[in-house]
Each structure stands twice: as C-alpha cells, then as structure tokens.
Amino acid sequence: QKEVEQNSGPLSVPEGAIASLNCTYSDRGSQSFFWYRQYSGKSPELIMFIYSNGDKEDGRFTAQLNKASQYVSLLIRDSQPSDSATYLCAGSSGGAQKLVFGQGTRLTINP
Amino acid sequence: DTEVTQTPKHLVMGMTNKKSLKCEQHMGHRAMYWYKQKAKKPPELMFVYSYEKLSINESVPSRFSPECPNSSLLNLHLHALQPEDSALYLCASSRYGATNTEAFFGQGTRLTVV
Numbered sequence: 582q583k584e585v586e587q588n589s590g591p592l593s594v595p596e597g598a599i600a601s602l603n604c605t606y607s608d609r610g611s612q613s614f615f616w617y618r619q620y621s622g623k624s625p626e627l628i629m630f631i632y633s634n635g636d637k638e639d640g641r642f643t644a645q646l647n648k649a650s651q652y653v654s655l656l657i658r659d660s661q662p663s664d665s666a667t668y669l670c671a672g673s674s675g676g677a678q679k680l681v682f683g684q685g686t687r688l689t690i691n692p
Numbered sequence: 693d694t695e696v697t698q699t700p701k702h703l704v705m706g707m708t709n710k711k712s713l714k715c716e717q718h719m720g721h722r723a724m725y726w727y728k729q730k731a732k733k734p735p736e737l738m739f740v741y742s743y744e745k746l747s748i749n750e751s752v753p754s755r756f757s758p759e760c761p762n763s764s765l766l767n768l769h770l771h772a773l774q775p776e777d778s779a780l781y782l783c784a785s786s787r788y789g790a791t792n793t794e795a796f797f798g799q800g801t802r803l804t805v806v
Binding site: 613615617623624627630669679680682685 | 734
C-alpha cells in the first residue's frame with residue numbers, strides 16, 4: 582500500500598466551478614501535509630500546507646485535514662484555466678525528514 | 693524570499709563524463725534535499741542533508757555523490773551515468789526537517805544522458 586494515495590485523474594472542471602482534490606495517507610505518525618502545484622516541465626510550487634485538523638483557507642484555496650479518517654483535501658474555488666496543472670499531495674513521514682508524495686492528480690479547467 | 697537556485701537548467705552528458713549539479717539557498721534553511729523526477733511521476737527522494745550532514749540516503753547508486761560544502765550550498769556530483777538516469781533533478785530546502793516545515797523547490801536541472 583502506498584503511503585500517500587491520490588486519484589491520478591485526469592480531473593476536468595469547468596471554469597468558475599470548485600475543483601476538489603483528494604488524498605489519503607496510511608502513516609498515522611504523519612504530522613504535516615502539503616499541496617504542490619506543478620505545471621508541465623516545471624518544478625513543484627508549494628501552494629498550501631496544513632498541520633491541524635480542520636480547514637485552512639488562503640485566497641481561492643482551502644486545505645482540509647481529517648486525521649481520524651487520514652484524509653487531506655484541496656478545494657480550489659472559482660477555478661481558472663491557469664489552475665490547470667498536476668497537484669501533488671505530500672505528507673511528512675512520521676519521525677523522519679522526508680516528504681512522501683502521492684502520484685499527483687492532473688487537473689484541467691475548461692474555459 | 694523563497695528562492696532556491698539550481699544550475700545548470702539543462703545538462704547533456706555522455707556516459708563517461710563527470711559533471712556536477714549545484715543548488716543554493718539564502719533563506720537560512722538547515723535542511724536541503726535532492727529529488728529525482730521522471731515524466732508523469734512524483735518526485736522521488738534521493739538525499740537529505742540536515743545541518744550540513746547527510747541524514748538520509750535512499751539507497752541511491754554510487755554514481756550519484758552528494759556534497760554539502762556549507763549551509764547554503766548543495767552539490768550533486770555525477771559520474772558514469774546511464775541513459776535511464778535522464779530526469780529532472782530537483783533541489784529543495786526547508787527550515788529544519790520536513791516533519792513540520794514547508795519545503796521549497798528550485799527550478800530543477802533537466803539532465804539528459806546520451
């Protein structure tokens with residue numbers, strides 16, 4: 582079983598709608614979770630991080646963490662074509678200095 | 693400033709060449725990382741340096757040799773690579789270890805081994 586799992590998509594969302602990206606993790610010791618956006622041919626860009634249960638909002642982005650269910654999500658409101666990218670969910674492996682990445686979800690926003 | 697700078701951006705090398713990738717950050721971060729990323733795959737951790745000491749080596753072949761000369765610099769020395777080593781090599785840094793601090797990536801070096 583992979584430590585961090587994402588639906589690889591592709592996920593297609595109309596412009597202006599809410600895009601919902603999901604991630605589950607198996608290591609209960611994981612403390613921190615990160616969402617990275619990666620455009621084709623570019624490096625990952627950190628867009629959100631969350632450490633506590635609940636919601637965290639930053640502009641059009643909301644990260645949600647449910648440690649009991651071992652579930653992390655990213656909501657993108659008012660989706661724009663420029664949001665089209667691969668979104669990588671990453672968790673810290675408990676007790677170690679490493680990020681474990683999910684496979685990434687390819688998101689396409691249709692004008 | 694969350695900038696991690698990698699050089700070169702692109703590198704083509706033969707299987708008998710020796711080359712080095714360089715990474716620099718001036719954010720005062722004490723953990724630095726090398727990742728390898730193949731097309732349509734997530735980044736794969738290679739090495740972690742914490743306070744200039746190698747703390748994690750993910751069983752990487754010896755043809756890859758990391759070096760951390762000081763707290764701002766990270767090198768990856770390459771020797772006798774194989775064509776399957778062609779990939780995007782990413783450097784990242786974080787304030788401490790990854791468990792509770794954000795990691796920022798450089799722009800990467802696109803490596804092609806011929």
